[in-house]
Amino acid sequence: MPDRNRSRNGVPRDATEARILEAAGHVFSETGFQAAKVRDICARAGVNLAAVNYHFGDKLGLYNEVLRYAACAAGDAANFNPVLPGRTPEAKLRAFVLGLLQHMYGEERPAWPVRLMTHELAQPTPSFDGVVDQIMRPRHNAVRALVAGVIGRPVDDRQTRLCAQSILGQIIVYAHGREVLKRLWPDFQFTPETLEEIASHIASFSYAALKSFARRNAAAKPKQKQTARQI
Amino acid sequence: MPDRNRSRNGVPRDATEARILEAAGHVFSETGFQAAKVRDICARAGVNLAAVNYHFGDKLGLYNEVLRYAACAAGDAANFNPVLPGRTPEAKLRAFVLGLLQHMYGEERPAWPVRLMTHELAQPTPSFDGVVDQIMRPRHNAVRALVAGVIGRPVDDRQTRLCAQSILGQIIVYAHGREVLKRLWPDFQFTPETLEEIASHIASFSYAALKSFARRNAAAKPKQKQTARQI
Amino acid sequence: MPDRNRSRNGVPRDATEARILEAAGHVFSETGFQAAKVRDICARAGVNLAAVNYHFGDKLGLYNEVLRYAACAAGDAANFNPVLPGRTPEAKLRAFVLGLLQHMYGEERPAWPVRLMTHELAQPTPSFDGVVDQIMRPRHNAVRALVAGVIGRPVDDRQTRLCAQSILGQIIVYAHGREVLKRLWPDFQFTPETLEEIASHIASFSYAALKSFARRNAAAKPKQKQTARQI
Amino acid sequence: MPDRNRSRNGVPRDATEARILEAAGHVFSETGFQAAKVRDICARAGVNLAAVNYHFGDKLGLYNEVLRYAACAAGDAANFNPVLPGRTPEAKLRAFVLGLLQHMYGEERPAWPVRLMTHELAQPTPSFDGVVDQIMRPRHNAVRALVAGVIGRPVDDRQTRLCAQSILGQIIVYAHGREVLKRLWPDFQFTPETLEEIASHIASFSYAALKSFARRNAAAKPKQKQTARQI
DNA sequence: AATGAATGAGCCTTCATTCAT
DNA sequence: GATGAATGAAGGCTCATTCAT
Numbered sequence: 015m016p017d018r019n020r021s022r023n024g025v026p027r028d029a030t031e032a033r034i035l036e037a038a039g040h041v042f043s044e045t046g047f048q049a050a051k052v053r054d055i056c057a058r059a060g061v062n063l064a065a066v067n068y069h070f071g072d073k074l075g076l077y078n079e080v081l082r083y084a085a086c087a088a089g090d091a092a093n094f095n096p097v098l099p100g101r102t103p104e105a106k107l108r109a110f111v112l113g114l115l116q117h118m119y120g121e122e123r124p125a126w127p128v129r130l131m132t133h134e135l136a137q138p139t140p141s142f143d144g145v146v147d148q149i150m151r152p153r154h155n156a157v158r159a160l161v162a163g164v165i166g167r168p169v170d171d172r173q174t175r176l177c178a179q180s181i182l183g184q185i186i187v188y189a190h191g192r193e194v195l196k197r198l199w200p201d202f203q204f205t206p207e208t209l210e211e212i213a214s215h216i217a218s219f220s221y222a223a224l225k226s227f228a229r230r231n232a233a234a235k236p237k238q239k240q241t242a243r244q245i
Numbered sequence: 246m247p248d249r250n251r252s253r254n255g256v257p258r259d260a261t262e263a264r265i266l267e268a269a270g271h272v273f274s275e276t277g278f279q280a281a282k283v284r285d286i287c288a289r290a291g292v293n294l295a296a297v298n299y300h301f302g303d304k305l306g307l308y309n310e311v312l313r314y315a316a317c318a319a320g321d322a323a324n325f326n327p328v329l330p331g332r333t334p335e336a337k338l339r340a341f342v343l344g345l346l347q348h349m350y351g352e353e354r355p356a357w358p359v360r361l362m363t364h365e366l367a368q369p370t371p372s373f374d375g376v377v378d379q380i381m382r383p384r385h386n387a388v389r390a391l392v393a394g395v396i397g398r399p400v401d402d403r404q405t406r407l408c409a410q411s412i413l414g415q416i417i418v419y420a421h422g423r424e425v426l427k428r429l430w431p432d433f434q435f436t437p438e439t440l441e442e443i444a445s446h447i448a449s450f451s452y453a454a455l456k457s458f459a460r461r462n463a464a465a466k467p468k469q470k471q472t473a474r475q476i
Numbered sequence: 477m478p479d480r481n482r483s484r485n486g487v488p489r490d491a492t493e494a495r496i497l498e499a500a501g502h503v504f505s506e507t508g509f510q511a512a513k514v515r516d517i518c519a520r521a522g523v524n525l526a527a528v529n530y531h532f533g534d535k536l537g538l539y540n541e542v543l544r545y546a547a548c549a550a551g552d553a554a555n556f557n558p559v560l561p562g563r564t565p566e567a568k569l570r571a572f573v574l575g576l577l578q579h580m581y582g583e584e585r586p587a588w589p590v591r592l593m594t595h596e597l598a599q600p601t602p603s604f605d606g607v608v609d610q611i612m613r614p615r616h617n618a619v620r621a622l623v624a625g626v627i628g629r630p631v632d633d634r635q636t637r638l639c640a641q642s643i644l645g646q647i648i649v650y651a652h653g654r655e656v657l658k659r660l661w662p663d664f665q666f667t668p669e670t671l672e673e674i675a676s677h678i679a680s681f682s683y684a685a686l687k688s689f690a691r692r693n694a695a696a697k698p699k700q701k702q703t704a705r706q707i
Numbered sequence: 708m709p710d711r712n713r714s715r716n717g718v719p720r721d722a723t724e725a726r727i728l729e730a731a732g733h734v735f736s737e738t739g740f741q742a743a744k745v746r747d748i749c750a751r752a753g754v755n756l757a758a759v760n761y762h763f764g765d766k767l768g769l770y771n772e773v774l775r776y777a778a779c780a781a782g783d784a785a786n787f788n789p790v791l792p793g794r795t796p797e798a799k800l801r802a803f804v805l806g807l808l809q810h811m812y813g814e815e816r817p818a819w820p821v822r823l824m825t826h827e828l829a830q831p832t833p834s835f836d837g838v839v840d841q842i843m844r845p846r847h848n849a850v851r852a853l854v855a856g857v858i859g860r861p862v863d864d865r866q867t868r869l870c871a872q873s874i875l876g877q878i879i880v881y882a883h884g885r886e887v888l889k890r891l892w893p894d895f896q897f898t899p900e901t902l903e904e905i906a907s908h909i910a911s912f913s914y915a916a917l918k919s920f921a922r923r924n925a926a927a928k929p930k931q932k933q934t935a936r937q938i
Numbered sequence: 939a940a941t942g943a944a945t946g947a948g949c950c951t952t953c954a955t956t957c958a959t
Numbered sequence: 960g961a962t963g964a965a966t967g968a969a970g971g972c973t974c975a976t977t978c979a980t
Contacts, residue, residue, distance in 0.1 A: 045368060061941095063941085067976060068941085073976090150428075176443065177446075180415045180446070182422075186421075190367075191413075193365075193373065226457070283951090293965060297950090299965065506830070524963075526955085595829045597885075635908070641877070641881070642909065645879065645881075645884070648884060653883075660844055678873065681870065723943080744970070756971090757945060
């Protein structure tokens with residue numbers, strides 16, 4: 015029996031485990047954890063029914079590993095630096111949004127990690143905390159930092175947070191609102207071009223809003239600003 | 246046996262059905278349709294295990310009725326006119342957003358319909374089409390109409406649709422991104438005041454963006470605009 | 477509640493009970509006692525689901541009554557005298573067989589009592605004893621009497637019994653072997669003409685056999701016979 | 708999971724399947740398909756409740772296999788050639804009848820296949836067609852061939868068919884009329900001797916009848932016969 | 939190391955029956 | 960007297976899990 019004590023962090027130790035993880039990702043993302051059947055996963059992976067329990071202890075153990083696997087895949091995007099130096103804030107924002115969209119809908123990527131997260135949103139498992147900490151919090155902080163810079167408020171300011179929510183909300187609606195979008199806008203397709211179009215739109219939309227907030231904030235607190243400048 | 250041919254549209258016919266529907270709403274929203282157990286629903290409703298089959302035919306029949314029940318509760322919000330006369334577009338937008346937020350998080354309202362929809366987003370059942378048509382499409386159309394008026398584009402224009410997506414995305418992130426929000430911003434609470442705050446924020450944020458788009462559009466097509474004015 | 481102590485002997489006490497009995501006859505004959513559903517019976521009879529228990533105590537009580545009802549219907553045939561005076565034995569036999577066949581497949585008769593008996597043959601209920609005593613034993617005795625007369629043996633002689641079995645077997649194969657006949661001889665139909673044809677055939681077939689036995693018996697025991705004649 | 712695609716034709720693949728089939732044969736034959744409980748079968752076979760689904764897919768799959776199992780057991784009798792060379796027709800007939808009776812009531816044989824068929828007669832399942840085709844049609848054809856030879860009519864002649872019915876009816880009355888016989892003739896026992904006695908009786912009875920028909924047919928068509936003789 | 943056979947728990951559903959009205 | 964509502968018992972089936980090999 016494989017050493018279950020040695021943590022894998024979503025990294026398969028051999029080809030069999032890799033096949034199982036890949037298959038499990040698809041199946042779990044289709045129906046969620048509870049409704050997914052170990053049988054289907056094994057059939058899809060072409061392994062024996064007992065292989066899941068043998069390699070991962072039980073169904074939940076496999077699921078956690080799949081979640082980490084997805085998190086690792088997402089790690090690259092989390093490392094993507096949204097605040098590239100030497101570019102305008104709007105360009106940075108566009109690059110960030112595009113990176114996220116490509117991460118979710120890029121042609122080379124499996125679509126299942128996004129669907130998996132949609133299920134976690136509906137019914138978080140204990141592992142969800144880790145995913146949020148590893149993947150989502152860095153993104154959120156990066157957006158808040160960018161916003162704070164534009165609107166001239168601290169990163170943990172209430173307005174900053176609401177703006178970050180607004181920006182991220184515009185992005186995730188394409189992920190978690192996918193099934194609604196399919197029905198309300200049937201012609202819509204996720205192509206590389208549309209991803210760029212959406213990213214540009216969200217960046218323009220958001221940057222315009224942020225600039226407006228920035229002007230309003232400047233007008234509302236002229237003295238502090240002037241004081242700050244003087245210092 | 247109750248007449249199953251007579252449509253109920255989510256309206257319970259007696260106290261027992263009301264108790265079952267209420268209990269089912271909670272249970273379904275916790276785990277989704279497949280993973281939900283009829284046993285739990287009956288236990289929560291304080292009725293016999295066979296009552297579900299007696300009153301609703303089977304588990305799926307009950308689920309459809311719960312969905313309609315939730316849809317009926319949402320009906321008021323769908324009827325909410327987002328384009329009230331004699332107000333500024335920004336005020337209309339704010340009222341619309343606030344109405345939606347209050348519908349989802351109002352103090353008197355059960356929280357389960359939102360959770361139920363989150364599950365449908367993750368794994369739509371056949372009934373989801375009806376929900377989209379009855380509830381979501383009208384909302385989407387209303388937002389597009391408002392957007393179109395502000396940015397001077399047709400309601401089915403691509404830019405109009407993207408703006409509508411941006412606005413609705415900002416709202417639903419508070420619904421379906423709830424579990425993430427809880428973790429990234431633990432202090433946040435849904436109170437009547439915060440609902441108003443969010444609504445104001447989204448309205449300001451979005452209106453500023455829309456106005457920016459309107460200016461840009463006007464600049465891009467000066468001739469048509471002048472022609473239109475002349476007429 | 478109707479007086480359940482007063483025996484009915486399969487005679488309905490009012491129109492409702494008659495409708496239930498008729499419906500129950502059909503349903504029970506289709507699927508047998510166990511697999512028959514009270515729901516189906518009530519639906520067919522157009523009465524409330526609780527009516528069966530109200531009128532007949534329970535499902536088994538209804539079944540017993542149905543059996544008696546069928547037995548009463550069969551009673552006329554049982555009273556049919558197979559040994560009419562003043563006719564040849566072959567004619568008597570033919571009349572008996574035809575009577576039985578018409579009783580089972582006559583145009584005016586419901587077909588379900590026969591099917592019901594087929595089920596009893598497969599899995600007798602306690603009531604089956606009564607049916608055998610009331611319906612089948614008299615028939616069997618009548619046939620044995622006729623046979624005994626032809627072959628010159630006592631009614632409880634072994635050869636007499638075997639001959640009676642042979643005759644009755646030829647008849648009941650059209651009842652209980654019905655489903656096989658349908659498949660092996662699809663063109664076959666139960667019409668008044670074919671009933672007569674079958675009756676003639678069985679009578680000829682059997683009488684020829686009986687006469688042969690009679691001759692053989694006479695040859696084997698010439699002395700007793702002569703003695704008998706002398707007496 | 709065992710390969711369900713590979714047809715078994717009623718042959719168990721291991722000891723467990725054999726135990727289940729044996730137990731199922733008994734239980735199904737007692738109550739018929741519908742009323743039989745998988746629980747009872749498993750209890751009798753000493754296996755887990757899920758074993759039926761594991762090995763046979765579901766209850767119906769098991770039943771079909773039981774039917775094939777019974778059909779295979781009956782296969783020997785079906786292969787029994789009723790027209791052995793070098794014997795008189797009456798001897799052939801006697802051998803055929805005895806073979807059938809021994810097949811049904813032989814000391815070494817389980818009694819349940821006969822009871823199972825009685826249930827199929829009462830309420831055929833879809834599998835019954837196959838049983839008729841594989842088991843009963845060959846028997847019927849064999850009998851018709853023998854009859855045709857004796858009475859001088861074609862095998863598909865109406866009189867031939869009726870005679871075959873008469874012969875088979877005499878046999879099956881001992882199978883499906885078993886419960887009636889038990890009550891009307893309690894002393895009767897199925898011993899090897901009585902089987903021979905019955906076989907002799909049926910053969911004598913039927914052959915005498917057939918010869919009578921042969922004479923009558925010959926008298927009715929003297930010209931064809933004479934013509935035939937002349938050729 | 940890996941698997942085919944087997945299992946136990948539990949789920950949805952059905953159905954005869956009851957009970958208050 | 961008769962019924963609509965409700966129930967308890969059980970049945971077939973699924974599924975994650977285990978175990979001997």
